[in-house]
Amino acid sequence: MASVSHLFHLEIGVRIMSENIKVEEYILSMENITKIYSNGFIANKSVNFKVRKGEIHALIGENGAGKSTLMKVLFGQEQPDSGEIFYKGKKTNITNPLVALHMGIGMVHQHFMLVPSLTVAENMVLGVEPGKYGMFSYKEAVKLTNDISKKYNLPIDAEAKIMDLPVGFKQRVEILKILLRGVDVLILDEPTAVLTPQETDELFKQLKVLKEKGYTIIFISHKLHEIKKLCDNLTVLRNGRVTGTAKVSDLTEQEISKMMVGRDVFLTIKKDVAQPKETVLSVKNLSWVDKHGKRVVNNLSFSVRAGEILGIAGVEGNGQRELTNLIARLEENQIGEILLYGKSIAKQSIREIREQKISHISEDRMTFGTVYEATIEENIISDRFYKKEFNKNYLMDAKKIKNHVNELIKEYNVRTDSKDLPIRTLSGGNMQKVVVAREFSSDPKLVIANQPTRGIDVGASEFIRKKLVTLRDQGAAVLLVSADLNEVIEVSDSIVVMCDGSIVAYLKDAKRVTEEQLGEYMLGIKKQSDEELREVVHD
Amino acid sequence: MDVIFKSIFSTVFFYTILRVATPLIFVSMAALIVRKGGIMCIAFEGMMLFAALGGVIGSALTQNLFVGLLLGTIFGVTIAMIFAYFVLVLQSNNVLTGLALNILGSGGTVFLLFALTGEKGTSSSLRSLQVPHWNIPIIKDIPILGEIISGHNLFTYLAFLTVILVYILVYKTRLGLRIRSVGENPQAAESVGIKVIRTKVISLLIGGLIASFGGMYMSMGYLPFFTRDMMSGRGFIGIAAQNLGGGIPLNTMLSAMLFGSAEAVSNVFQSLRLPSEFVQMLPYIVTIVGLISIGGVKKESKSKIKRIKEIKESTHE
Numbered sequence: 070m071a072s073v074s075h076l077f078h079l080e081i082g083v084r085i086m087s088e089n090i091k092v093e094e095y096i097l098s099m100e101n102i103t104k105i106y107s108n109g110f111i112a113n114k115s116v117n118f119k120v121r122k123g124e125i126h127a128l129i130g131e132n133g134a135g136k137s138t139l140m141k142v143l144f145g146q147e148q149p150d151s152g153e154i155f156y157k158g159k160k161t162n163i164t165n166p167l168v169a170l171h172m173g174i175g176m177v178h179q180h181f182m183l184v185p186s187l188t189v190a191e192n193m194v195l196g197v198e199p200g201k202y203g204m205f206s207y208k209e210a211v212k213l214t215n216d217i218s219k220k221y222n223l224p225i226d227a228e229a230k231i232m233d234l235p236v237g238f239k240q241r242v243e244i245l246k247i248l249l250r251g252v253d254v255l256i257l258d259e260p261t262a263v264l265t266p267q268e269t270d271e272l273f274k275q276l277k278v279l280k281e282k283g284y285t286i287i288f289i290s291h292k293l294h295e296i297k298k299l300c301d302n303l304t305v306l307r308n309g310r311v312t313g314t315a316k317v318s319d320l321t322e323q324e325i326s327k328m329m330v331g332r333d334v335f336l337t338i339k340k341d342v343a344q345p346k347e348t349v350l351s352v353k354n355l356s357w358v359d360k361h362g363k364r365v366v367n368n369l370s371f372s373v374r375a376g377e378i379l380g381i382a383g384v385e386g387n388g389q390r391e392l393t394n395l396i397a398r399l400e401e402n403q404i405g406e407i408l409l410y411g412k413s414i415a416k417q418s419i420r421e422i423r424e425q426k427i428s429h430i431s432e433d434r435m436t437f438g439t440v441y442e443a444t445i446e447e448n449i450i451s452d453r454f455y456k457k458e459f460n461k462n463y464l465m466d467a468k469k470i471k472n473h474v475n476e477l478i479k480e481y482n483v484r485t486d487s488k489d490l491p492i493r494t495l496s497g498g499n500m501q502k503v504v505v506a507r508e509f510s511s512d513p514k515l516v517i518a519n520q521p522t523r524g525i526d527v528g529a530s531e532f533i534r535k536k537l538v539t540l541r542d543q544g545a546a547v548l549l550v551s552a553d554l555n556e557v558i559e560v561s562d563s564i565v566v567m568c569d570g571s572i573v574a575y576l577k578d579a580k581r582v583t584e585e586q587l588g589e590y591m592l593g594i595k596k597q598s599d600e601e602l603r604e605v606v607h608d
Numbered sequence: 609m610d611v612i613f614k615s616i617f618s619t620v621f622f623y624t625i626l627r628v629a630t631p632l633i634f635v636s637m638a639a640l641i642v643r644k645g646g647i648m649c650i651a652f653e654g655m656m657l658f659a660a661l662g663g664v665i666g667s668a669l670t671q672n673l674f675v676g677l678l679l680g681t682i683f684g685v686t687i688a689m690i691f692a693y694f695v696l697v698l699q700s701n702n703v704l705t706g707l708a709l710n711i712l713g714s715g716g717t718v719f720l721l722f723a724l725t726g727e728k729g730t731s732s733s734l735r736s737l738q739v740p741h742w743n744i745p746i747i748k749d750i751p752i753l754g755e756i757i758s759g760h761n762l763f764t765y766l767a768f769l770t771v772i773l774v775y776i777l778v779y780k781t782r783l784g785l786r787i788r789s790v791g792e793n794p795q796a797a798e799s800v801g802i803k804v805i806r807t808k809v810i811s812l813l814i815g816g817l818i819a820s821f822g823g824m825y826m827s828m829g830y831l832p833f834f835t836r837d838m839m840s841g842r843g844f845i846g847i848a849a850q851n852l853g854g855g856i857p858l859n860t861m862l863s864a865m866l867f868g869s870a871e872a873v874s875n876v877f878q879s880l881r882l883p884s885e886f887v888q889m890l891p892y893i894v895t896i897v898g899l900i901s902i903g904g905v906k907k908e909s910k911s912k913i914k915r916i917k918e919i920k921e922s923t924h925e
């Protein structure tokens with residue numbers, strides 16, 4: 070461990086890097102960058118960040134460490150309060166994204182920067198539209214899109230509307246978009262957070278091709294195995310400071326996570342054998358049709374019992390989201406039945422369902438999980454503000470609410486200066502923590518968790534996974550949907566696999582399941598018999 | 609009853625529809641552009657009133673129609689730019705700003721009028737000019753059709769031309785694409801280097817220009833003079849038409865014409881000596897009904913409804 074701890078020291082880290090590399094080899098160097106947001110929050114404290122030409126450089130750190138902020142500074146979206154940026158040996162002043170793009174720096178943001186109602190081609194060329202005399206040549210845009218997509222072997226339907234595309238393709242549009250602008254440095258801020266394992270593999274192949282072609286890539290991710298697989302060097306941020314920089318091949322995943330969090334993180338979870346009791350949720354012959362007439366959920370039947378965690382594995386976009394949305398009543402018009410304690414939810418309002426102690430973590434925190442402009446406090450009490458315990462006479466009990474919210478912020482380690490800040494000022498992972506805090510703290514009897522650890526750092530993920538197990542031990546039924554196979558296998562007691570809207574496998578003992586096994590079912594290569602599948606219905 | 613039918617199914621009636629729909633088409637197009645830029649602006653009444661007065665003053669003082677039109681446009685666009693400055697630069701509340709500018713339009717025009725002529729009601733003492741009418745060659749001689757579409761004020765033709773131009777602007781030009789992107793996802797537009805505020809200001813500028821034409825039509829075509837509060841809600845009806853038309857230029861124009869028809873009907877009824885309060889309500893009732901009906905209809909696609917039926921049938925078997 071001694072070899073790791075010395076890496077915490079910046080001086081040593083820099084010395085390691087500069088021993089046998091000449092300074093000119095850095096295509097990019099950010100020196101003493103300090104960024105203070107208008108509310109006084111110091112997101113970067115004299116950060117030094119250097120990247121060599123042609124490498125894939127990982128930027129890692131806990132939620133709120135300041136990774137996105139540093140990259141926004143580099144991309145000209147935020148102005149640093151002090152510090153200098155050198156690009157290709159020259160000192161530069163990046164005042165806005167256009168300057169960055171002109172210089173050859175492009176960024177794919179953590180949350181998509183696409184206009185949903187426009188087509189792929191229109192989004193691709195936005196800002197550099199082809200056409201003469203102020204006219205916009207759509208044909209030319211389509212052609213440009215097709216050319217660039219062929220050149221980099223990233224197929225895309227140029228005339229599809231963004232809102233009709235699955236996330237993997239939106240990601241692809243984002244990457245193509247900056248390639249079209251002829252950049253040399255690509256910043257990818259958590260590009261894999263919304264991708265399936267297959268899409269991630271695909272993306273990595275493409276990134277490696279780009280690297281061979283001489284592109285420099287800055288890669289942000291919370292998934293350590295991805296860093297190991299893809300990156301050459303890494304820089305760690307913690308609380309706005311650089312705590313180390315090193316060669317990826319010199320470190321194990323365990324060591325990297327320790328660098329990030331400052332303590333040992335357990336990547337596996339200890340838990341006792343489940344003691345399932347009565348059925349809480351049962352789903353019978355459930356189907357659902359989307360607006361294009363596609364049968365996205367196809368005749369599902371399963372049940373979840375108190376005291377067990379049922380995992381749903383599957384490539385994203387195989388009906389999981391629609392399933393959880395139907396159970397949470399965010400989607401309507403299903404065919405078939407959803408029963409809560411034996412009673413159909415079809416006629417119940419969302420509040421009635423929540424009153425029966427159902428929690429729902431939506432995979433889409435921006436649309437369903439949070440009110441973007443509201444404060445952290447408002448977001449947390451949004452499901453409980455009307456309850457007796459938070460009201461005194463006819464008014465809300467501000468003091469009690471304040472204490473409650475502050476406790477949760479502390480317990481869930483939400484990094485913020487105050488509960489009264491709009492939730493949009495939080496980093497992506499910290500927003501997710503607010504959602505989780507709200508949903509886990511309502512003493513739930515059924516937890517529907519769709520991608521609960523998306524965008525969350527290793528330390529906090531460990532916390533959330535443990536919490537799921539604790540809730541189970543307290544007698545809650547848990548339905549866990551995750552594209553992270555490791556998470557499904559680690560946390561669940563039993564697993565169903567969804568493919569094309571149907572359940573194709575029920576694996577009673579998650580402990581004896583391997584990722585390969587799941588993979589075969591997920592991709593539809595194998596399918597269990599109807600008898601085997603019937604066992605997931607417990608009544 | 610007979611009289612009503614006769615007057616509604618006459619060529620004069622359809623001619624009237626085009627005549628009264630003209631300002632509505634202008635404002636609705638202005639509202640459309642501004643809305644595409646993601647701005648909620650209700651200041652069109654103010655812009656139109658100032659433009660209407662500006663046109664009258666300019667043409668009366670110089671006896672030059674072109675100068676009149678220019679001054680009217682400057683007046684209207686100025687209001688639009690004041691709105692832009694307050695809302696986009698100083699970040700003030702858009703509804704309050706819009707409201708304030710409408711009140712300014714109502715009071716400010718009367719003030720200007722009084723300062724210039726000593727009158728508070730109309731500008732009839734000013735010898736202002738009017739935009740000419742146009743008898744379209746050949747078409748004017750076609751029976752019925754000629755009577756309906758020929759012989760209108762030039763502004764009326766310009767209104768329909770504007771619809772086409774707005775369509776081209778929004779969907780076929782670089783600027784239009786940028787306006788749409790800025791209106792829908794400003795962060796995304798910004799991330800590719802589009803200047804969000806500037807683009808929004810441009811959309812307001814264009815909107816102000818188009819709304820000004822609507823205003824000047826009122827005082828230099830529809831009527832030959834300016835009267836106080838002569839827009840009587842047309843700025844708002846234009847916004848309603850834009851909503852009813854779902855932000856699509858052609859549908860927006862048709863909605864504006866629907867509201868125009870309601871106004872034409874109310875004109876007919878007025879001449880029939882029905883209670884004028886009731887009759888004057890008509891255009892606004894149509895507007896409200898129109899808005900409720902689009903709000904009420906939840907759009908489930910046909911293919912979805914069909915599919916659900918199929919599945920239900922197959923599971924029953």
Ligand SMILES: Nc1ncnc2c1ncn2[C@@H]1O[C@H](COP(=O)(O)OP(=O)(O)OP(=O)(O)O)[C@@H](O)[C@H]1O
Pocket residue numbers: 106107108110111112130131132133134135136137138139179484485493494495496497498499524
């Ligand atoms: N516009 C803003 N105003 C105020 N504070 C902000 C703003 N944007 C971010 N912050 C704060 O700055 C800190 C760093 O945020 P940043 O988004 O850079 O984190 P991050 O490292 O990318 O985290 P994550 O892994 O969760 O995405 C956070 O604590 C966040 O609350």
Ligand SMILES: [Mg+2]
Pocket residue numbers: 136137138179258496497
């Ligand atoms: Mg981030």
